[in-house]
Amino acid sequence: MAQITDSIGEFRRKRRRELLTFAVLAFGIWPVVAVGVVGGYGFLVWMYQIVNGPPGPHDVKPAPSGPVE
Numbered sequence: 001m002a003q004i005t006d007s008i009g010e011f012r013r014k015r016r017r018e019l020l021t022f023a024v025l026a027f028g029i030w031p032v033v034a035v036g037v038v039g040g041y042g043f044l045v046w047m048y049q050i051v052n053g054p055p056g057p058h059d060v061k062p063a064p065s066g067p068v069e
Contacts, residue, residue, distance in 0.1 A: 051057075
């Protein structure tokens with residue numbers, strides 16, 4: 001009977017540790033990683049556009065300044 005009690009106690013300890021590990025990963029580490037990845041990508045795009053200019057047509061000429069018909 002002592003073995004069964006020990007295995008139940010061990011099961012509960014393992015389950016508690018596993019739930020705590022899941023909570024730390026799900027609500028602590030992964031949100032920080034996700035924000036870091038998205039922020040890093042945004043920073044990369046920002047730096048790329050500073051160096052190479054924004055996307056879109058680059059040879060846009062202003063409209064002639066004559067009379068409007």
